[in-house]
Amino acid sequence: MKKLSARRRHPLAAVVVLLFALATTGGLYAAFAPVEEAQANEAAQSLAIEEGQKLYTVGCASCHGTGGQGTSDGPSLVGVGSAAVDFQVGTGRMPAQQPGVQVPKKKVIYTQDKIDQLAAYVASLGAGPITPTEKQYNPQGADIAKGGDLFRTNCAQCHNFTGEGGALTEGKYAPGLGGVSAKHLYEAMQTGPQNMPGFPDTLLPEKQKQDIIAYVQTVNGEKTATPGGFALGGLGPVSEGLFGWIFGLGALIAIAVWIAAHTAKAKKS
Numbered sequence: 001m002k003k004l005s006a007r008r009r010h011p012l013a014a015v016v017v018l019l020f021a022l023a024t025t026g027g028l029y030a031a032f033a034p035v036e037e038a039q040a041n042e043a044a045q046s047l048a049i050e051e052g053q054k055l056y057t058v059g060c061a062s063c064h065g066t067g068g069q070g071t072s073d074g075p076s077l078v079g080v081g082s083a084a085v086d087f088q089v090g091t092g093r094m095p096a097q098q099p100g101v102q103v104p105k106k107k108v109i110y111t112q113d114k115i116d117q118l119a120a121y122v123a124s125l126g127a128g129p130i131t132p133t134e135k136q137y138n139p140q141g142a143d144i145a146k147g148g149d150l151f152r153t154n155c156a157q158c159h160n161f162t163g164e165g166g167a168l169t170e171g172k173y174a175p176g177l178g179g180v181s182a183k184h185l186y187e188a189m190q191t192g193p194q195n196m197p198g199f200p201d202t203l204l205p206e207k208q209k210q211d212i213i214a215y216v217q218t219v220n221g222e223k224t225a226t227p228g229g230f231a232l233g234g235l236g237p238v239s240e241g242l243f244g245w246i247f248g249l250g251a252l253i254a255i256a257v258w259i260a261a262h263t264a265k266a267k268k269s
Helices: 002-008 013-032 035-059 081-090 112-124 144-154 182-191 206-219 237-268
Strands: none
Touching: 035 112, 081 112, 081 182, 144 206, 182 206
């Protein structure tokens, strides 16, 4: 009994017990895990990649290269991830009609199933941002005020204070954000399309992206009234300051002239 008790108190006894428990758990999981379901998912993914490659060869390879390595007409797609494909193709920007300083949004020509297949193929070329789930981009319960602060700090320089869009250099522009879906807003922040910088979760966490989406959708939704006064195009302090100088200062000058004229008349009388 003393020998058995001594063995139980051996320093390595806890390690041996832990290893045995892990081995037992792994064995039980392997025995009862839904192998068929995992195999079915793997087969579906392989089929999506195969179909996506066919779509890519027809619609994308001429610009981006047969293996996504890029050409003089299009950048490499290795490592851009499925989120970039879902955004670019899902907003109609890709395939591009013609080369230019910026590819505009246009009518979507692929169904969502085909977009998913294209995304699966491009994602297989290299790890990158993954297409977000509805739980990730759904702004329900988000902090709109916080989103406004974040938007004005990170986005308003290009997209304007309420997402109306604005001109950049050399013919480029920041598009208006009205009518853009929550999913595509999230993906744009994830991937940084065209002239936009990327805001990965390490820089702009998921919760903050949801706050920004909530703000953008609020200020670009149906507007039946503007409680703060005239909207002035939603262009921010520049247009508001110009309005103040032209109309506000102009009114003060007119009042001053009127007072001076009436004062002069009163002195004469």
